[in-house]
Amino acid sequence: MFIRIVFLFSSRQLTTENASLLSNLKNHVEYLSNDKLEGRRTGTAGEKLAATYIAEEFRKIGLQPKGSDGFYQAFDVAEGREISTTTTLSLNGNNLVQGKDFFPLVYSGNGTINATPSISLMERGEPWFLNVADMLAENKSNPHFDVNGALVNKIKEMAGKGASALFVYNTSASEDGLKFDAKERTEPVSIPVVYISKDVAKKYFGDASSSVKITGTIQVVEKKRSGSNVVGYIDNGAVNTIILGAHFDHLGYGEDHNSRHTGTDRQIHNGADDNASGTAALIELARMLKSSSLKNNNYLFIGFSGEELGLYGSKYFTQNPTINLANVNFMINMDMVGRLNDSSRTLTVGGYGTSPSWGELYNRTGKDKLFEAAQYRFDSSGTGPSDHTSFYVKNIPVLFYFTGLHTDYHKPSDDFDKINYNGQSAIVRHIYSLLQATDKMNTKFPFAKTREAQTMSTARFSVTLGIMPDYTYNGAGVRADGVSDGKPAQKAGLKAGDVITAIGDYKVNSMETYMQTLGKFKKGDKTTVNYKRGDQSLVATIEFYETHFGQ
Numbered sequence: 085m086f087i088r089i090v091f092l093f094s095s096r097q098l099t100t101e102n103a104s105l106l107s108n109l110k111n112h113v114e115y116l117s118n119d120k121l122e123g124r125r126t127g128t129a130g131e132k133l134a135a136t137y138i139a140e141e142f143r144k145i146g147l148q149p150k151g152s153d154g155f156y157q158a159f160d161v162a163e164g165r166e167i168s169t170t171t172t173l174s175l176n177g178n179n180l181v182q183g184k185d186f187f188p189l190v191y192s193g194n195g196t197i198n199a200t201p202s203i204s205l206m207e208r209g210e211p212w213f214l215n216v217a218d219m220l221a222e223n224k225s226n227p228h229f230d231v232n233g234a235l236v237n238k239i240k241e242m243a244g245k246g247a248s249a250l251f252v253y254n255t256s257a258s259e260d261g262l263k264f265d266a267k268e269r270t271e272p273v274s275i276p277v278v279y280i281s282k283d284v285a286k287k288y289f290g291d292a293s294s295s296v297k298i299t300g301t302i303q304v305v306e307k308k309r310s311g312s313n314v315v316g317y318i319d320n321g322a323v324n325t326i327i328l329g330a331h332f333d334h335l336g337y338g339e340d341h342n343s344r345h346t347g348t349d350r351q352i353h354n355g356a357d358d359n360a361s362g363t364a365a366l367i368e369l370a371r372m373l374k375s376s377s378l379k380n381n382n383y384l385f386i387g388f389s390g391e392e393l394g395l396y397g398s399k400y401f402t403q404n405p406t407i408n409l410a411n412v413n414f415m416i417n418m419d420m421v422g423r424l425n426d427s428s429r430t431l432t433v434g435g436y437g438t439s440p441s442w443g444e445l446y447n448r449t450g451k452d453k454l455f456e457a458a459q460y461r462f463d464s465s466g467t468g469p470s471d472h473t474s475f476y477v478k479n480i481p482v483l484f485y486f487t488g489l490h491t492d493y494h495k496p497s498d499d500f501d502k503i504n505y506n507g508q509s510a511i512v513r514h515i516y517s518l519l520q521a522t523d524k525m526n527t528k529f530p531f532a533k534t535r536e537a538q539t540m541s542t543a544r545f546s547v548t549l550g551i552m553p554d555y556t557y558n559g560a561g562v563r564a565d566g567v568s569d570g571k572p573a574q575k576a577g578l579k580a581g582d583v584i585t586a587i588g589d590y591k592v593n594s595m596e597t598y599m600q601t602l603g604k605f606k607k608g609d610k611t612t613v614n615y616k617r618g619d620q621s622l623v624a625t626i627e628f629y630e631t632h633f634g635q
């Protein structure tokens with residue numbers, strides 16, 4: 085009888101704990117995925133509301149602020165360049181319309197112009213004129229001709245010879261395709277470079293022997309928005325720290341072109357599963373750990389922003405850590421943990437190969453067995469399309485929890501009523517049991533390197549270089565965060581930190597041109613790769629010997 089009473093008591097207690105865990109998870113997801121937060125897009129008021137909510141929860145739980153400004157850690161997201169509203173231009177006293185009559189090229193230098201140059205003279209210290217018609221005619225039969233690349237070289241040459249500004253125009257019938265491309269990352273040149281429309285060029289530059297009075301200001305500036313991570317800490321006075329993380333940003337109205345919404349209507353992407361679910365789990369694990377007896381590690385909790393734009397927040401944190409990364413035991417990332425039923429009760433556990441300790445924990449039996457949340461699908465890779473990648477590349481063991489893709493993924497229909505809260509609470513309890521087991525082990529987990537993951541963005545190409553691109557790199561070219569073992573880039577001698585500037589005849593000056601360029605090659609092709617290592621410019625021969633599929 086006594087035993088029975090105790091049994092009833094403890095089972096009732098367990099039920100109560102689950103009930104409050106369940107209702108807390110629901111409340112967090114419901115708030116974070118509410119229309120009021122407008123999809124939590126990085127740099128918006130909705131993102132700030134979400135960050136404030138997380139910081140307030142951390143404060144109530146009793147976490148120590150561990151950002152750079154209380155719980156917050158702000159970072160910039162570079163969005164290329166934009167033409168400042170101060171930009172004006174007039175020819176012979178007539179004001180031109182920016183965007184219609186003229187536009188500065190994206191790599192234009194800044195400056196004011198007040199001169200009356202002769203169109204054909206090319207005098208030192210005066211504006212010069214460049215008609216791209218000849219260039220286009222000369223390269224008519226070259227399908228690889230890169231107008232922009234050739235133009236940049238010409239502009240640098242003319243600036244070196246003394247031009248104070250450059251006016252580019254095109255009198256030929258061939259299209260040059262030149263436009264202001266905010267994301268192009270050619271290094272800015274020293275002088276203003278302005279493209280003049282056909283009609284305006286005809287009117288003012290038609291007579292090469294004449295002069296034209298030019299006044300104006302050209303300003304092309306960096307375009308940035310600011311996001312913020314939220315960071316809280318439990319200091320147990322231990323040597324090592326375990327990091328738990330989840331991104332809380334989402335797509336807003338899909339302005340960053342990462343939505344899968346096919347309609348033309350403007351809709352809020354609430355991101356209940358992606359990733360209000362992981363954020364809610366993060367807050368509840370913070371609560372459980374704060375009141376627990378697990379003291380052999382310190383715990384750092386990070387809500388990341390900027391994830392949907394390319395892991396900006398986690399990358400910023402690992403480059404500007406607020407604790408010593410050398411003492412990080414491991415990192416656990418939760419991204420989309422709210423749809424356990426939708427994926428036949430299968431929980432993906434990524435990063436399994438990043439430490440032999442993971443196998444040790446998951447293969448336990450009997451009373452030491454971890455709390456079972458679901459069937460596990462283990463993925464050994466330490467990289468993937470979420471924030472654990474930023475820690476893996478710093479040689480930190482990682483685990484990545486994910487309940488799988490679904491038809492609402494990155495669509496306005498990823499709503500709170502579709503979350504499996506029982507499944508989510510089971511995942512929270514599972515992770516907590518793993519932390520309990522870790523606490524007993526009381527050791528620092530050894531790190532292991534893993535194979536490259538097949539990410540969604542690379543799966544579209546039939547060839548791969550085998551680099552991990554740095555999506556946050558803002559210079560000209562594509563910087564490799566890492567180079568995969570046995571892949572073409574590594575075989576050609578490329579290393580982490582190298583910046584790829586061209587592949588074959590194709591200039592690579594942004595992620596977009598990099599991806600377009602890869603699409604032009606097929607398995608078995610041999611070509612060259614131009615890259616920069618520090619100040620050195622290097623060339624390597626590369627062979628695309630294998631496809632990315634089926635690996």
Ligand SMILES: [Zn+2]
Pocket residue numbers: 358392494
């Ligand atoms: Zn997402």
